[in-house]
Amino acid sequence: MPPLEVWEKVFLDDAEEMRSTHLKVGCMICHRGDSSTMDKSAAHEGLIIDPSETSCNTCHSEIAHNNESNLHTTLSGFENALLTRGANLAAGSPASEAFKNHCQTCHTTCGQCHVSKPDAMGGGLVSGHEFKNPPSMKNNCVACHGSRVGAEYLGTNTGVPGDLHWTKNGMSCSDCHRTEIHGAGEVATNRYHTSSQVECIDCHEAVLDKSVSNAHHRLHTEILSCQVCHSVDYKGCYNCHVEVSEQGTCYFTSDPSVMQFEVGFNPITSPERPYKYVVLRHVPTNPDLFASYGANLLPNFNALPTWKYATPHNIQLKTPQNDGCNYCHGQEQLFLLPSDVTPQELEANKSVIVYELPGMGE
């Protein structure tokens, strides 16, 4: 979707929609302002552009309550990672300023999923003032989650097929990610530690039934995440640096993305994710991420790996590594070896690096 002119962002081209449930109550109930005047300044006095926080809970109280602690709202995953790496996020601290300027701008609201594009992606009404439920995959989900998950799912990475859930069945994000998108009313440490997360076996439950599943599943489902066998190359990112221009614009730079496929040890073992081996994606963080705000703002950087648990969204039935036993066992290029990690990051990733390839009996 090309960038919209400022007036296009607030254009109501849906006269029919004006009679929907939401808009029957009129504009001012949510947006305030003064609808009785034709003077522009007076009409916009006290205007609330995005009334998500003040209005949605009037009718959607349960969802609104859960959403208050939702990862999309709190970005607690980012915050927790920075705290673990030693960042001081106390109000007014340099790391706090960096977090506010560069990370928190990406959070979203009810309206920025269901009515308009997210502010971080330019904003603007998606389809008049229509309330989209589920949200538009292209204008909302992929608007933010586009460079990695979106590209994988839709198959826009050169030479890499899209996810078969999309290419064969045309499934949208919301076909898997349903109410869990609104959170479970708890602050999660990251997106893999929520009590409402999506799992492949929600649909593919027979895989765990040893009386009907195939030999590969019987042997591997307890030690390999599904993606180890069923995903293909995905994008990894490196060397993000955040800065503020002389004009006060917050921006970031990073190295070009790299296509990769690396199997390593599971860094977040839990009852829901008990696997020994998982696929790992390099994330753009680095010790100098916030260097423009001050020196050594992530003093405990090595407390977390830079190769993170990944769930690439490019699932295939047949992949190069699941074509037979020897297409995975003994294949060094599939595993995250010490030689795949820069010397500066060896310490941070020592818990996920595979120092000895798994044997057939493992």
Added chain:
Amino acid sequence: MKRLTVPIIAILFLVAITAASCDGDATIPPTGEELVSSCIDCHSDIEVLAIMAEPQQEQEEPEEASGEG
């Protein structure tokens, strides 16, 4: 029978009113009251919006969609 008709109609009327409203917000105006308003008049006319728009400040666009995903 006639004595029952009035209370039944009253009950049905109250049920209909309750079902059509949200829970507990007494500030909601009567349906449609605001539809004839300056909000809709201006925001449904693209030419008016373009004329009335204030110049947009120059902003650097994000290099690419990013986020955690």
